[in-house]
Amino acid sequence: MAKAAESLGEPGTTWPRPLMRDLKAVGKKFMHVLYPRKSNSLLRDWDLWGPLILCVTLALMLQRSSVDSEKDGGPQFAEVFVIVWFGAVTTTLNSKLLEGNLSFFQSLCVLGYRILPLTVSMLVCQLVLLAEQGPINFMVWLFVVIVMFAWSIAASTAFLADSQPPNRKALTIYPVFLFYFVINWMILTFTPK
Amino acid sequence: MAAVGDLQFEEFGNAAATAAENPGATTISIEGPGESPTHQAGLPRGSGGEEDDELLGNDDSDKTELLAGQKKSSPFWTFEYYQTFFDVDTYQVFDRIKGSLLPIPGKNFVRLYIRSNPDLYGPFWICATLVFAIAISGNLSNFLIHLGEKTYHYVPEFRKVSIAATIIYAYAWLVPLALWGFLMWRNSKVMNIVSYSFLEIVCVYGYSLFIYIPTAVLWIIPQKAVRWILVMIALGVSGSVLAMTFWPAVREDNRRIALATIVTIVLLHTLLSVGCLAYFFDAPEMDHLPTATAAPNQTVAAAKAS
Numbered sequence: 189m190a191k192a193a194e195s196l197g198e199p200g201t202t203w204p205r206p207l208m209r210d211l212k213a214v215g216k217k218f219m220h221v222l223y224p225r226k227s228n229s230l231l232r233d234w235d236l237w238g239p240l241i242l243c244v245t246l247a248l249m250l251q252r253s254s255v256d257s258e259k260d261g262g263p264q265f266a267e268v269f270v271i272v273w274f275g276a277v278t279t280t281l282n283s284k285l286l287e288g289n290l291s292f293f294q295s296l297c298v299l300g301y302r303i304l305p306l307t308v309s310m311l312v313c314q315l316v317l318l319a320e321q322g323p324i325n326f327m328v329w330l331f332v333v334i335v336m337f338a339w340s341i342a343a344s345t346a347f348l349a350d351s352q353p354p355n356r357k358a359l360t361i362y363p364v365f366l367f368y369f370v371i372n373w374m375i376l377t378f379t380p381k
Numbered sequence: 382m383a384a385v386g387d388l389q390f391e392e393f394g395n396a397a398a399t400a401a402e403n404p405g406a407t408t409i410s411i412e413g414p415g416e417s418p419t420h421q422a423g424l425p426r427g428s429g430g431e432e433d434d435e436l437l438g439n440d441d442s443d444k445t446e447l448l449a450g451q452k453k454s455s456p457f458w459t460f461e462y463y464q465t466f467f468d469v470d471t472y473q474v475f476d477r478i479k480g481s482l483l484p485i486p487g488k489n490f491v492r493l494y495i496r497s498n499p500d501l502y503g504p505f506w507i508c509a510t511l512v513f514a515i516a517i518s519g520n521l522s523n524f525l526i527h528l529g530e531k532t533y534h535y536v537p538e539f540r541k542v543s544i545a546a547t548i549i550y551a552y553a554w555l556v557p558l559a560l561w562g563f564l565m566w567r568n569s570k571v572m573n574i575v576s577y578s579f580l581e582i583v584c585v586y587g588y589s590l591f592i593y594i595p596t597a598v599l600w601i602i603p604q605k606a607v608r609w610i611l612v613m614i615a616l617g618v619s620g621s622v623l624a625m626t627f628w629p630a631v632r633e634d635n636r637r638i639a640l641a642t643i644v645t646i647v648l649l650h651t652l653l654s655v656g657c658l659a660y661f662f663d664a665p666e667m668d669h670l671p672t673a674t675a676a677p678n679q680t681v682a683a684a685k686a687s
Contacts, residue, residue, distance in 0.1 A: 267539065284460075285467040286502070355470040363506060370513055377520070377537040 214238045221304045234293050239300020243272045275367040283360045289351040302344045305336035310375050340368050466501040481588040484621040499580040504587020508553050514597040516542040519661030522601040557582040589619040603665035620647045
């Protein structure tokens with residue numbers, strides 16, 4: 189931090205600079221999810237800010253709005269949060285136990301950022317619900333959900349499969365598939381009150 | 382050093398010479414590295430004739446115990462200790478799943494497929510998939526059954542996921558624990574019983590639950606007859622895998638205790654499948670079929686309404 193301040197030479201710009209640097213790193217990773225390319229430097233600089241923002245956004249959108257139908261309704265905010273983080277940790281642990289080469293937090297970072305397409309489909313769902321609820325809208329939205337699901341899986345596969353021993357790739361990818369499938373199911377069955 | 386090397390070389394040469402002179406003498410030959418993984422991946426090339434030996438693997442039980450001792454050498458608080466439980470390749474997991482789907486009479490699942498390399502990958506992820514398969518299929522099936530009703534409001538029933546998880550994981554871990562304890566206790570009373578380690582029992586139970594995943598998906602079909610036929614098929618396949626695995630372990634024991642054990646195993650399995658079907662899937666009653674396909678049932682609905 190001190191070095192950054194020295195290199196600037198400008199007064200009054202010390203504290204926003206690391207924040208901007210972090211934001212730029214997060215933004216770069218978001219762009220990387222949208223256009224997946226192999227990049228080792230991006231893997232090394234892991235951070236968990238992006239996954240946290242995505243998870244909170246998703247959980248806020250998915251939680252049920254009223255507490256009336258507590259018994260059989262959709263998930264609460266805490267439930268979504270726990271499921272996303274618990275699922276990500278379990279999937280990462282699985283890839284570590286199968287002798288993967290990524291570190292724990294790198295894998296967590298990769299998985300967390302790939303939730304971005306799913307959050308986008310959730311946003312689309314909210315927009316569709318604002319519009320009229322017809323079968324055509326539902327079809328469009330279902331198509332968007334499926335495309336985003338395939339995108340997340342493809343983006344994760346590209347990263348994770350390379351770091352695993354060659355005869356265990358399928359074993360590592362399957363839990364990731366299950367994880368994204370469950371999140372997609374929660375998005376698909378979202379019913380506002 | 383060179384003298385020792387020369388001595389060894391000369392010993393091998395002598396062994397070949399003695400083999401040529403006395404055909405009855407035994408000589409040890411060292412095989413190449415390609416031979417070593419056969420104990421994990423291949424079928425048992427055990428002693429010829431006896432079915433017992435192939436089933437129980439008495440010849441290599443000592444070897445497998447030794448290998449098991451060699452494998453798990455890290456202390457239990459290190460990460461490497463747990464990595465030994467995930468030391469499987471993709472084709473091994475597929476082989477084990479295939480073995481759980483096709484029970485061949487006379488072949489023991491543990492001896493054939495697990496062979497002292499029990500893994501936790503299969504049981505854990507098969508149970509996880511089954512939990513979500515049951516919860517999601519149940520939700521879908523209820524949605525389809527109640528589709529035509531005006532008063533029905535779709536709910537995701539998220540609570541049922543946690544209930545399903547509790548049931549499935551409790552079954553997959555506590556029942557093997559109880560069974561293992563029981564077998565240990567019987568082993569102390571009656572000698573010469575094949576005994577399985579706790580992880581091998583967990584492995585068998587985990588893989589035997591695989592048949593329920595497609596069964597749960599097919600349970601979406603809202604026909605009672607179809608559902609019960611599926612229950613019978615699934616129970617038949619996984620029950621026979623379990624029965625054939627544990628029969629050699631209790632065969633030496635008192636006849637009635639052996640039979641009671643096998644019957645209890647199958648009974649618990651039945652309870653799990655029927656319980657899941659009853660709790661997560663609503664009964665497809667005649668009144669709830671959509672009117673387009675319920676022409677012969679409309680009279681029943683009218684009779685019930687009046």
